[in-house]
Amino acid sequence: MRVSYHPGYVVPLPEKHAFPMGKFAALHEILLAEGVIAPGDIMTPREAERSDLLLAHTPRYLDALATGTLTRQEERRMGLPQSPALWRRSRLAVQGTMNACLAAVHDGLAGNLAGGTHHAHPDSGRGFCVLNDVAVALRALRRSGWIRRALVVDLDVHQGDGTAFIFGGERAWPAGGVYTFSMHGAKNYPFHKPPSTRDVALPDGTDDAAYLATLAHHLPEVIAEADPDLVVYLAGVDVIAGDRFGRISLTREGLAARDRAVAETVRQSGVPLCLLLSGGYATRGERADRRTSAYDTADLHATVFREAAAVYGLRQSAA
Template sequence: MQVFYATQFVLPLPPGHRFPMAKYQLLRDRLADELPGIRLAQALPASDGELALAHTPGYIQAISDGSVDPRIQREIGFPWSPAMAERARRSVGATISACRAAFQDGVAANIAGGTHHAYADKGGGFCVFNDAAVASRLMQAEWGRQRAKPLRVAIVDLDVHQGNGTARIFHGDPTVFTLSLHGQKNFPFRKEPSDLDVDLPDGCGDDEYLSALEGALDELDRRFDPGLVIYLAGADPHEGDRLGRLKLTWDGLEARDRRVFDWAWQRGVPLAFAMAGGYGTRIEDTVQVQVNTFRVAVQYWRRWQNRAR
């Protein structure tokens, strides 16, 4: 299974910064050690033209040269640096490559990504560029060169925080379905309407969550027929997350992942996934949630390979 990374680009964050940058390298190391079915590849950077499919030229330029409005930089939550700008491009590039690989292999992944708080003209909440939005638009453009029918993309966002930037970018677009299952009282406090929003109460556990997910996937099935799924497999619904406020166990999160992969598999729809948020009180717990997601993914990737024989 092809997995793309940009872990060599580490942001120079100040001491005590709450973003767990180290989780990406820890995840990559564990995947390399524990999952021989994975083929790791360095992500290429997204170009200005690719980013412009979802972002304004002025915002792209400001991130590139550091001329970002200080208010927007504060909303992003990272200080500007050349490494920040390059890593943001590579994170988008990793999801682009994962989508292309998913069309080829059925399932593929980005070790980072899931930057769903980025709007067309600004970032926010540790998100600079919106990787799922750019990748969706680019896959549609590449698809359209050879097919008359447009590619329909379902973005299944299971980060604990609502995908406000993604919802806004695709508002009113019938070719992209945005589904967000998130904490009702959690960030962002001003939410944008997705095609389907499912609000969850603080303290929501496995049974309630999985029932809500099942209902959401049933509604997605009734309303939309995708040719590609982009899955944001956030680790932050875990009960040990500092920012999540939900109470999913290891087993609950694995059941969540398995249900999403199975939904796409049963319909023969390629799936690319990104890791999105994860802010565990113990960084090892966040990484374990993500490793478990990859274990499930490899099982479904193998099913796709057997189907192709």
């Protein structure tokens, strides 16, 4: 499975910052060590072009990021301190998603070891999301004629407000060409949720059985409604019980079953599938070893790549 990755996905953050920045490098290591991906599968992105970023973002916002002139309030809303490294990182991740979407169209399955930054709006970063990689990538692929319609399956525990806002939800379907499906915690961030094409809000504490039944009900319907040329899957792992920012209660087995169900359902539909991370904020494992929150989070993010590789018969070696 071809995946996008760049060492520049990891940038320094102040100590004790809530975002587990090390998860991107840890995921890269885990997937290579397990043979889920091979070294030759890695696609190294460059920084996304401004002309592409303008497909989803305002010139004012891009200029402010580039020059480090976001206001304190804007920076606080974004949840990450602005820096030249963060600006570069954000553009690398956008290009990584663009490359992964294109690879998925060619190969049937591909991914980015980052991305799914679904809270980013046209003129603002929000909730640890700087740029909306999915919006830029899908608009770029539509512009160049690689796809006509796309389906965004957003299973991060937080609603995909930025993506929903940009693509306009049901009002804009089918003219906008992008169907947004978000299944998320009803009481979670963001507290203002612009409508996706289809939103499914889950009560606090939703368990494996209820979650998987709800997904099994909606997913085949949205694939049929969207009739897409590409499915982009935001496989956020903040649905796990004990996540620092989640409010629902999947087990590790439930998470694997979720990712397997998405891969199987999309594969049966014959539509190319692109895998993206989105959120995950694991608390440290109970074992008294040197594992960090970033490592534990990365291990959860590895689930979707393991399951998809198995479903598509792409596993490089038995781990």
